[in-house]
Amino acid sequence: MTRHAEHDRADAPGCLAGRVAVVTGAARGLGRGLAYALSRRGARVALVGLEGERLARCAASLPGEAGAWEVDVTDAEGLAIAADAVRRTLGSPSVVVANAGVALGGPLQDCETDAWRRVIDVNLVGSALTAHCFLPDLMRTRGYYLQVASLAALAPAPLLTAYCASKGGVEAFAHALRAEVSHRGVDVGVAYLNWADTAMIRAADGTAVFRELRTNLPWPASVVHDPARYVRAMVRGIEHRSAHIYAPPWLRGAQAARVLLPAVVARRSRQVLGARGEAPLPPTGLLGPGGAAAGPAPARSVDPHPHQRPRE
Numbered sequence: 001m002t003r004h005a006e007h008d009r010a011d012a013p014g015c016l017a018g019r020v021a022v023v024t025g026a027a028r029g030l031g032r033g034l035a036y037a038l039s040r041r042g043a044r045v046a047l048v049g050l051e052g053e054r055l056a057r058c059a060a061s062l063p064g065e066a067g068a069w070e071v072d073v074t075d076a077e078g079l080a081i082a083a084d085a086v087r088r089t090l091g092s093p094s095v096v097v098a099n100a101g102v103a104l105g106g107p108l109q110d111c112e113t114d115a116w117r118r119v120i121d122v123n124l125v126g127s128a129l130t131a132h133c134f135l136p137d138l139m140r141t142r143g144y145y146l147q148v149a150s151l152a153a154l155a156p157a158p159l160l161t162a163y164c165a166s167k168g169g170v171e172a173f174a175h176a177l178r179a180e181v182s183h184r185g186v187d188v189g190v191a192y193l194n195w196a197d198t199a200m201i202r203a204a205d206g207t208a209v210f211r212e213l214r215t216n217l218p219w220p221a222s223v224v225h226d227p228a229r230y231v232r233a234m235v236r237g238i239e240h241r242s243a244h245i246y247a248p249p250w251l252r253g254a255q256a257a258r259v260l261l262p263a264v265v266a267r268r269s270r271q272v273l274g275a276r277g278e279a280p281l282p283p284t285g286l287l288g289p290g291g292a293a294a295g296p297a298p299a300r301s302v303d304p305h306p307h308q309r310p311r312e
Contacts, residue, residue: 015239017042019141020093022086024073024130025100027051028290029198030148032058033231034097039064041235046086046093048130049073049100050293065090072294073100073126076133083133094143095238096134098127098170101148102294103163103200105209106283114296115286116162122294123166128173135181142185144241146234147174151194151221154254155261158269159209159281178243191234191245192255195224200288207284216272220250 021038025031026047039045039062047055052070059068067089069082086093101123104115131145138145153171156164171190178188195201195214201224204210214222230247237245246252254261286294 020091021095022046022093023097024048027054031099044090074121092137094141097146098130099148102291108161111283118296119162124169138186144187146189154258187241192251196227203288
């Protein structure tokens with residue numbers, strides 16, 4: 001089978017046809033790629049997040065029915081308004097993907113507290129609020145909630161305290177939510193992802209903090225992958241209502257070894273950071289264009305009338 005044929009088969013409408021899928025953080029990167037892939041599979045897609053003009057352009061570019069709602073996922077009231085608008089415009093979602101996320105790097109004592117807290121708010125609180133707003137729909141449709149986590153949930157790293165805390169938190173949140181709602185027919189999954197070639201990671205690679213991190217990571221943890229690889233894994237996981245998604249697949253081994261990883265990371269970090277002495281590693285601030293859009297605290301509002309591509 002040719003690569004083109006494989007691509008066509010991967011994009012063929014299947015069990016997602018006609019279903020409503022919500023993707024947060026959909027203006028760029030993995031969220032945008034996932035929105036497009038779900039649309040190609042026949043889903044009606046609600047793109048939720050910041051950068052309203054960019055969201056609208058993304059929604060207009062999708063092959064199927066879609067709408068875009070600009071809202072900060074940490075704004076409970078605004079998110080509730082957006083959720084109501086999604087169900088009135090597209091229908092009750094049966095797939096919700098909590099993908100919105102930001103990151104910053106640097107020593108904890110040097111990070112601005114507002115930026116540090118913003119990472120926790122967007123990544124962890126925003127995910128919980130997303131689930132809270134759409135749970136009535138998922139219970140009605142016996143749907144699927146996917147929480148995007150990270151290798152950082154399995155192997156916390158130095159200089160990423162906020163990001164690791166948030167991703168460890170969303171992992172625990174998703175496990176607790178699964179136990180809470182499984183008897184209602186709602187399945188909950190966690191996607192463990194490694195480095196993806198997105199604007200956020202490209203911005204990170206331009207900083208001293210992330211150069212220090214990446215150059216001292218062992219293979220294959222240091223490898224940056226095409227986001228399309230992760231999108232394909234997440235689409236498969238959504239279709240199978242998977243409890244865990246590992247991309248790349250070797251992260252399954254990291255899961256099995258996670259009890260050992262903190263000690264290994266701590267030992268290696270003592271060697272690497274100790275060798276630097278007092279050489280500074282200035283904090284990065286919120287990374288990339290998504291981080292710039294996120295704050296520290298953007299205005300909280302939502303347009304209940306979406307930029308929508310109608311069903312043809």
